[in-house]
Amino acid sequence: MASSPSHLSSGSDLEKREKPLSELTLDKPAESPYLNDALEKRVWRKLDLYVLPVVSVFYLLSFIDRTNVANARVAGMQADLKMTNHDYSVALTVTYVPYIIAELPSNLLLKAVGPNWMLPTMLTLWGIVATLQGVVTSYSGLLACRFFLGLFEGGVFPGLVLYLSFFYPRQRLQWRISAFFSCASLSGAFSGLLAFGIINLDGVGGKRGWAWIFFLEGIFTVLFGVVSFWLLPKSPAHAYFFNENEKNYVIERLKDDGATGKDASVDAFSWREVRKAFMLPQTWILGVVLFCDGTVLYGLAYFAPSIIQGLGFTAARAQLMSVPPFAVAFVTATISAFISDHYHCRGLVLIFSSVMCVIGFGMFLGSQSHSVQYGSLFMSIPGTYIVAPTLSTWLANNAAPHTRRATAIAIGFILTNSGGILATWLLGALSPAPRYTKATIVLLVFSVLMVLFSALNLGYLWDQNKKKRVIREGMDRSKEDPSLGDKSAWFEYNL
Template sequence: MSTAASDSHSLKAKDVLDGTESHRGSTTTEGALTLSVSQEDMELERRAKLKLDLTLLPVMTMFYLLSFLDRANIGNARIAGLQEALKLSDRQYQICVTILYVPYICAELPANLLLRRIGPNILMPAILTMWGLVVTFQGFVSNYTGLLVVRFVLGMLEGPMFPGIVLYLSGFYTRRELSMRIAYFFSAASLSGAFSGLLAAAISRMEGLGGKDGWAWIFILEGLFTVSFGIASFWIVPRTLQQAMFLTQVEKDALKRRLERDRPLINTIDKFSFKEIFQSLRSPQVIILSIVFFMGGTVLFGQALFLPSIIRHLGFTPYKSQMLSVGPFVVGFIVSIGAAWYSDRYNRRGVPFIAISLLSITGWSIFLGLKGKYALYGALYLIVPGVYATSPVTCAWMANNSEPYYRRASSIAIGFIATNSGGILSTWRFPSKEGPKFTKTAIMMLVFSCLMVVFGSINMLYLDWQNKQKQRLRHKILAPYTTEKEPDGGVRAWAELGDRHPDFKYTL
């Protein structure tokens, strides 16, 4: 079995690289070679994958929950009194929120390229521990300058986490399974929004304890918890699949074989080259999805950072605003899981992405068209799921259609750079004076949601056209690489072409 998987590096992989390996059958086809997968092997793979889900995913979920919580809790601190206590104008507050994204964006691509060299078992726990300390110090700032410096450092440390997790998981799961696994950990963003509201409401009651304001305790307690988990995670994050202590060697070998069936060169092409970055930058599917990521990031971070403030402007008390921010995020979590399940089950990204985006369009239309605080609050139950649930699908879509490793690492990072660039825009779109409806911003968000559907559709049509073109021009594409011994171009063709190889079928 392992010999067959190794030999497959030089063979066609039409069905395998489509990510449509049968879960009911017992064989997978790679060109002329049929790889037999016995029922016993399939059961072994299923048990091993379940172990991954129960051990690796909870850790990654906690990483991202803490990342989102520690980045967005400034919104909860704001309505708990931070802005008044530090005597910040709306403009100064917005600058403090914005400044985080500048180093955040700059850190994403270099960190993704360094992830394998440093090791995720070192890089991820280290940055988690360090940013926990920074969040804790945030509770002791006493002026605008101090908050500005702390937010800048926090952005530099948090930037590598999200793209790093997506890249990391792509080395443990097949392309078809990735959307659901990203949904599991990204749903932590929805949960963190809900959890942040509940936690902030409780912690803000500590007003005056130890001479500290309630908003300061939000940062201190949440930061200390992050530090504790960061230190513990040095012992629980495996560097690679082969170093996962919770798997037996037989289980590791089984998972390695199924990854090789999904991506034949997963362990072959491992050398960094700037060429792969440029190949990613010029890929139309990466460019199209980066536009989607930018608009989605604008809508998403607008909700993450300002939802408590939006609810507060509707006329609710600060405490009730914290509590009312929980509901939309809980619905966002449920929709995220459901959409990702559908996406993986049917191996489709574009259809669920478009369907979810229609929720956002409906929500913003209601928000603009109706009056009354309860109607406007109700619209948030469509707006929040309508953007949060698209993220796992689009992340998997980007990761699915870029190969080999360093091109995939670059594409994922480029997508998140676009997302967080949208985050910068969102920080300037909710000035207090435009509440409670923030009409100009709501119109922009509605337009962005509509454009996301348009560009998502364009990406589907382009990828479908590319798949047909690659099959039609297969011999012409492979001609520069073919030899008498390797009529299909072998490893050299895969190394040079990557996802442009005619036997690599793009996921729609």
């Protein structure tokens, strides 16, 4: 963080810190922003206390409600509904089709409708559908529930990434995205523990234990969705926990950082900006990584309990043994996010975590020992849960203005969830348990591709920054077209 200018740390420092922001000069280049230390600490602390926990619970519930079908499967759902492995893969695929279709329009509408209305509405609706999964008595009923679950939940992750970019400057973003995305890994641990306890309700009310998994977890989502209408602010300007000085400070810091346009009209919706997002090289380079990681991530999220059960554990024990790898993933994702934000090294973190996946799948494929195969999950699961938030942040950091960034994020998640569709078949009908040999080979190859394309994107962005530094020499920034966004000579790509 840049140090405060001397005139802000003089003997009259306290007076200046409490002046309206308009009296402080904040229209400096991004390389040397004027920072107000007292406000700086206060506004991010407030956002971390009021916004981040709500967003984190959103994603925790999203991931639990989408992937608890894996726990229900192990608890007897597949047998009770007379489903084959092929049917299970179809049910997962049905979730992803509307999920993918909803992502781009959802992100483009988020700012216009208002995230304070749109996100809680999605949460409440998918919670109702998630609960109804507990009353299905046929395979067709499950398919209907999975379709609407995907439709209502489709915009949540890209929407949350975009929503956080409304509040945090780029270099403060990954730790926050990782904080809520770590809830995905936490949900893997939490879901296993919940399922282990809930299946003991088998027979209560005439319902099987797997039905109670859907009932209890879905009802909590509905309740939190209703409450969240009063918890999420629309933007920094509408944050109920900020005073006017704090609101103005955050708005100016975001403008100074390049996270929002200096001119409000630049951030307005336009189809021209949507098209530009499709032309960004970094979107498509990272798109390959996002597709590969989506396959790895959802393969492990949906099939970890089944993989562990295939190592010789009972159904109940498999639920419990799925907890430790996801708990480790939560810790490592949080640590890596701090390193990435603090040392500005998203590319290196991404390469390192992808290598973890390579090692994990190599261990699972190359060993016949159940202990080694279980141990491999402590590399592959944490690895992929570090990759996902790092990718999301890197993509959000390097696209501007708003519509271009919203579109780029949506493209990334469309590719991620397309990988999720592949995962449902790789570890479902196409690669038999317990070895999952074909699937493991594909996931290993995809992990190698993640390493290579992460390095390619790092090299590309480094080269672009080098060219921008040359362009800036002797150039008057005030004469530059404000609509250039990330193509501006003063927009430094985050490495």
